Amino acid sequence: MNKPSWRKQLAALGTAAALLLTAMPVYAQASTPSSEQLQAQHEQERDHWRFGSGHGHKGEERKARRLEFMQEAAQYFGIATEGKSAEQLHKELKAAKEANPAKWDKFMAAKKAQRMARLQDTAKRLGISTEGKSARQLHEEIREMCKNRMIKEKGAKPSADAKSQS
Numbered sequence: 001m002n003k004p005s006w007r008k009q010l011a012a013l014g015t016a017a018a019l020l021l022t023a024m025p026v027y028a029q030a031s032t033p034s035s036e037q038l039q040a041q042h043e044q045e046r047d048h049w050r051f052g053s054g055h056g057h058k059g060e061e062r063k064a065r066r067l068e069f070m071q072e073a074a075q076y077f078g079i080a081t082e083g084k085s086a087e088q089l090h091k092e093l094k095a096a097k098e099a100n101p102a103k104w105d106k107f108m109a110a111k112k113a114q115r116m117a118r119l120q121d122t123a124k125r126l127g128i129s130t131e132g133k134s135a136r137q138l139h140e141e142i143r144e145m146c147k148n149r150m151i152k153e154k155g156a157k158p159s160a161d162a163k164s165q166s
Contacts, residue, residue: 069111076107 070089077096097104119138120130
């Protein structure tokens with residue numbers, strides 16, 4: 001007389017479950033990063049937020065700068081700004097831009113020249129050569145110089161991102 005086979009199946013399943021449960025901590029432990037990796041990741045994320053990724057509260061600052069830019073453009077085109085929302089101002093500027101593209105190009109060239117002058121002034125104060133460099137190149141060099149200065153002032157080790165760029 002054979003006993004029911006369900007007992008054998010139950011014993012086999014129990015043994016398999018026990019083996020799986022004992023193997024899980026080994027698998028989980030192998031995938032956990034080391035403390036050095038966690039520290040490097042933390043520094044990289046901290047630098048991401050510290051050095052201008054444009055997240056969070058900076059959205060309000062950006063809206064204010066954009067409104068200021070639209071007001072300057074409106075003044076340049078002779079558009080009244082009193083009592084108008086940003087959307088209304090945007091629509092009127094768009095119409096003025098389409099009506100007179102040459103004047104818009106002239107305005108944008110003046111704004112780019114102002115930005116370049118600010119970048120060159122900042123670069124000179126930091127001791128960065130400005131000859132033959134575009135606005136983008138100056139911006140990147142200034143940003144890198146400021147980033148490295150902040151790291152040195154904090155006395156912290158440079159992050160993995162900063163090391164790879166050096």
